[in-house]
C-alpha cells in the first residue's frame with residue numbers, strides 16, 4: 001500500500017503541530033507507524049490522501065453511528081448554514097435537541113449544551129460540587145472522562161497507552177480531591193466512601209467503560225453504586241459520552257435500568273460536529289448560572305450548525321429503534337468471526353462486544369477492570385493492526401480503544417473484514 005503523501009503530510013504537520021496531530025491517539029504512536037491522512041469518508045468507508053480505501057471502524061471515535069455523510073444530517077447542516085453559523089443568542093433548535101435528550105433519559109430533567117465531552121465532565125463535576133458543597137470526587141481506574149485536570153488521574157486509553165498515569169502540568173492540589181477506585185469492585189468504593197464520609201460530592205464513571213478497551217460493568221456494581229449514592233447524598237454521574245445513544249436510545253442508563261443523578265454526553269449527539277452536554281435532576285441543574293450561581297458558559301455552546309446535525313441524527317435514531325438491533329447483529333457476526341479465527345490459530349486473545357462496540361484483547365485474563373486490561377500483549381495488537389491496515393481495514397490504533405460499528409457497515413464489509421482478519425492471523429501465527 002502506497003502511503004507516500006500521508007507520510008509527507010505527517011512530516012509537514014510535525015513541524016507545525018505537536019506530534020503532528022491535534023489529538024494524541026491519531027498519531028498511530030501506539031502501533032509504531034506513521035498515521036494515515038484522510039481525504040474523505042462516505043458511509044462506512046474512508047479514503048486517504050494517496051487514494052487508498054479503508055473500511056472504517058473508528059467512525060470518528062463514535063459520533064458517526066449513521067456513517068460518514070449521512071444524507072439527513074448533511075441536509076440539516078446545509079439548511080442550517082443558509083441561516084448563519086452562530087449568533088450567541090438563543091435559537092429554537094437547542095430546545096429541540098434538549099427535549100429529545102430528556103426523553104431518552106427520564107432521570108434527567110434539564111440539560112446544558114457545551115462543546116466537547118471534556119467540557120461536559122468538567123462542568124458536571126463543578127455543579128455536583130456546588131450542589132453538595134463537598135470537594136472530593138471518586139473516579140475509576142481506566143475510565144476516561146476527557147482531559148480536564150481533576151479527572152486526568154490513572155485515566156484510561158491516552159494515559160494507559162502513553163504511560164502517563166498522571167500528566168505533568170496538573171498540580172497535586174487539584175488531584176488531591178480525586179479518589180480512584182477499581183471498576184466493578186464495590187468493596188473498593190465502600191471503603192473509599194467510608195474513609196471520606198460526608199466529603200464526597202460525586203462518583204463519576206463510564207457505565208460501559210470504552211476507553212480501556214471495552215469493559216462491561218456488572219449490573220450489581222451499578223445498582224450498588226446507586227444505593228451508596230442515595231445513602232450518602234453523593235451525586236452519581238454517568239459519563240455516557242460514548243455509550244449515550246449508542247447502546248440503545250437511552251444509553252447505558254436505560255440498558256442497565258439504573259438511573260443517575262447527572263449524565264455527560266458528546267460524540268453521537270453532535271453527529272461529527274463539536275458538541276457535548278451535561279444534564280441531571282432539576283434540583284441539581286438549577287444550580288447552574290443563570291438559574292443558580294455555579295458558573296458555566298460558552299460562546300459557541302448550542303451552536304446552531306452542530307445542533308441541527310445532532311437533531312437530525314438523534315431524531316433518526318429515535319424513530320428507528322431497529323437500528324440498534326441491526327448494529328448488534330452485525331457486531332456479533334464480526335465478533336464471532338474473529339473469535340473463531342483466534343481459536344483456530346490458538347491465539348491468546350478474546351473478543352468483548354456489546355451493542356455496536358467491540359475490542360480484541362490480546363490476553364486470556366477475564367476482563368473486568370484496568371488491571372486485567374494491563375495483562376494484554378500490546379505488541380501482538382500492533383502487529384495485527386498493521387496487517388489489517390495494509391488490507392484496507394481501519395481499526396482503532398490502540399489496544400485500549402474500541403471498534404465502532406455504524407449503520408453503513410454492510411454484510412460485505414463485515415465479510416471482507418473477517419477475511420482480512422483470517423489472513424492477518426494466519427500470516428502472524430500459522
Ligand SMILES: *Cc1c(COP(=O)(O)O)cnc(C)c1O
Pocket residue numbers: 115116117118119121144145146147206211239240241242266267276
Ligand atoms: C471521548 C470521551 C470524553 C471526552 O470527550 P471529548 O469530546 O474528546 O472532549 C469523555 N468521556 C468519555 C467516556 C469519552 O469517551
